[in-house]
Amino acid sequence: xxxxxxxxxxxxxxxxxxxxxxxxxxxxxxxxxxxxxxxxxxxxxxxxxxxxxxxxxxxxxxxxxxxxxxxxxxxxx
Numbered sequence: 001x002x003x004x005x006x007x008x009x010x011x012x013x014x015x016x017x018x019x020x021x022x023x024x025x026x027x028x029x030x031x032x033x034x035x036x037x038x039x040x041x042x043x044x045x046x047x048x049x050x051x052x053x054x055x056x057x058x059x060x061x062x063x064x065x066x067x068x069x070x071x072x073x074x075x076x077x
Contacts, residue, residue: 001069002027008066015056016066019047023070044074 008020023044030040047053048067057063 001072005069012062016062019066023047023073027073041074044070
């Protein structure tokens with residue numbers, strides 16, 4: 001899952017790169033205990049709830065992959 005997020009952060013379309021990078025940053029912040037578990041959950045949920053994601057995502061399959069990685073990473077699935 002993190003490998004897929006890293007790949008999206010490197011080579012995905014701009015909307016996917018941005019969200020994948022943010023998800024990875026949130027994961028790192030949680031691991032360093034810079035944010036609480038509840039803050040982490042909220043931040044990750046915001047990445048996939050965004051109306052902007054729906055407007056920007058031009059590839060439904062890629063959007064679903066990104067959302068799945070984030071949901072699994074946040075243990076929301």
